[in-house]
Amino acid sequence: MSTQSYKTTRKILLGQDNNALVILFAVNALVFVLINFIKIVYYLSDFPIEFFYKQILDWFTLPAVTDTMFYRPWTLLTHMFTHYSIWHLISTLLWLWAFGYVLQDLAGNNKLIPIYLYGGFVGGLVFILVNNVFPGLERNISTTAPLLGGGAAVMAVAVATTTLAPDYRIFPLINGGIPLWVLALIFVAIDFATLASGNGGIGAAHIAGAAIGFLFVKQLQKGKDWGAWMTQFVQWLDDLFSPEKKHQQKNGEKHFYRATRKPYEKIANVTQQKLDAILDKINQHGYSFLTDEEKAFLHRASSEEDL
Numbered sequence: 001m002s003t004q005s006y007k008t009t010r011k012i013l014l015g016q017d018n019n020a021l022v023i024l025f026a027v028n029a030l031v032f033v034l035i036n037f038i039k040i041v042y043y044l045s046d047f048p049i050e051f052f053y054k055q056i057l058d059w060f061t062l063p064a065v066t067d068t069m070f071y072r073p074w075t076l077l078t079h080m081f082t083h084y085s086i087w088h089l090i091s092t093l094l095w096l097w098a099f100g101y102v103l104q105d106l107a108g109n110n111k112l113i114p115i116y117l118y119g120g121f122v123g124g125l126v127f128i129l130v131n132n133v134f135p136g137l138e139r140n141i142s143t144t145a146p147l148l149g150g151g152a153a154v155m156a157v158a159v160a161t162t163t164l165a166p167d168y169r170i171f172p173l174i175n176g177g178i179p180l181w182v183l184a185l186i187f188v189a190i191d192f193a194t195l196a197s198g199n200g201g202i203g204a205a206h207i208a209g210a211a212i213g214f215l216f217v218k219q220l221q222k223g224k225d226w227g228a229w230m231t232q233f234v235q236w237l238d239d240l241f242s243p244e245k246k247h248q249q250k251n252g253e254k255h256f257y258r259a260t261r262k263p264y265e266k267i268a269n270v271t272q273q274k275l276d277a278i279l280d281k282i283n284q285h286g287y288s289f290l291t292d293e294e295k296a297f298l299h300r301a302s303s304e305e306d307l
Contacts, residue, residue, distance in 0.1 A: 019104075019109060020100075020104065020109045020110070020111075020112040021096070021097065021100045021101060023113065024096060024100070024112070024113065024116060025093060025096070025097075027081050028081050028089065028092065028093060028150065029089070029093075031060070031078070031081045031083070032082075032086075032089050035056065035057065035060065035082065035084065038056050039052050042056075057084065058072075059072060059075070060075065060078045060079065060082040060148070061075060061078075061079050061146035062076060062079035062124050062127065062128070062146055062148070063075070064127065064128060064131040064132070064141050064145075064146065064147070064199075064201060065142070066128060075124075075146075076121055076124045076125070077117075077120075077121070079120070079124060079146070079147050079148050079149075080116070080117075080119075080120030080121075080123075080124070080150050080152070080153045082149065083148065083149050083150070088149055092149060092150045095154050095158065096116075096150065098170075099154070099158045099161040099162075099183075099184075099187075100112050100116075100157055100161075102161050102165070102168055102180065103115070103157060103161040103164070105282075105287065106161075106164055106165055106168070106287050107164060107220075108289065111160075111220075111225075112157065113227070113230065114216075114226060114227025114230045115156050115157050115160050115212070115213055115227070116150070116153045116156065116157055117153070117230070118156060118216060118226065118227075119152050119153040119154075119155060119156020119157065119208075119209035119210075119212045119213055120152050120153035120156075120209065122152070122208050122209065122211075123147075123152025123153065123155075123156075123205035123206065123212075124147060124152070125208075126201075126205050126207075126208035127147045127152075127201045127202065127204065127205040128201075130200065130204040130205075131199070131201040134200070136200075137199070137201060144201065145199060147202060151191065151202070151206050151209070152205045152209030153209060154209075155188075155206045155207075155209035155210045155213065156209040156210065156212045156213035156216070157213060158184050158187050158188075158213065159184065159209075159210040159213035160213035160214065160216050160217045161184075162180055162181050162184040163214050163218070164217050164220075165180060166180055167179050167180070170183060191206060192206070274297065275297075278294050278298055281294070
């Protein structure tokens with residue numbers, strides 16, 4: 001069964017404790033609310049708005065000047081969650097939802113956050129590098145606007161999702177659905193159109209994010225999960241503060257593109273218990289981790305529902 005025809009009756013729920021998409025939404029929204037609350041305090045206190053930029057916002061955004069960045073190394077992380085404009089935030093979250101939802105559906109909950117963080121981090125490094133290497137940008141580096149927002153991070157998610165399943169179809173009621181690569185093309189076109197008059201370093205950061213998303217999936221298809229150490233670290237922290245809830249190590253799990261097992265010819269009866277177990281596995285690890293037998297079982301269950 002191809003990824004574009006895959007469907008499930010159980011989606012990742014908003015209240016699910018391991019929903020990476022909701023976690024990213026929450027962090028971006030909380031940082032936005034915090035920054036704008038402080039801005040309101042400055043405004044009500046009748047301080048010049050320049051004080052807010054220098055004393056608050058500059059400590060969240062990534063500066064192009066290396067000397068300044070060395071005093072604020074945490075901005076390599078915080079800049080990708082910092083949005084000053086409500087429209088900037090809404091744009092980031094809408095595109096993140098469009099691609100992140102599909103990525104979670106196909107690859108599970110533990111790939112989205114690593115891709116987002118890798119894209120934002122590498123994008124930040126490239127932003128600093130480009131502004132300090134190219135003479136045309138270095139000449140005006142003192143007046144270069146800092147990097148903020150999840151642009152590079154969301155670009156990584158978009159390209160990773162498209163690389164994983166370019167023919168995945170959205171809006172199936174519109175002439176059989178729109179291929180995911182078309183949505184990705186629209187996103188990239190809009191993104192770079194808005195950057196046409198901006199800093200070239202920001203455009204380079206977004207290109208770097210796209211490259212990271214592509215490489216992440218290509219390595220994943222070779223069996224190398226760049227985000228595994230993040231998942232293990234989070235599980236270690238969870239076990240540390242919740243000793244009663246230990247994470248069990250799962251052995252023998254294979255990627256669908258590395259599996260050598262052939263589908264069973266014997267057709268088993270569709271049972272709700274087995275269907276629930278397969279859907280739980282999809283929610284935790286993604287459709288790509290199902291065995292050929294499980295995919296065939298899910299296809300039969302889907303066919304019976306259509307009858």
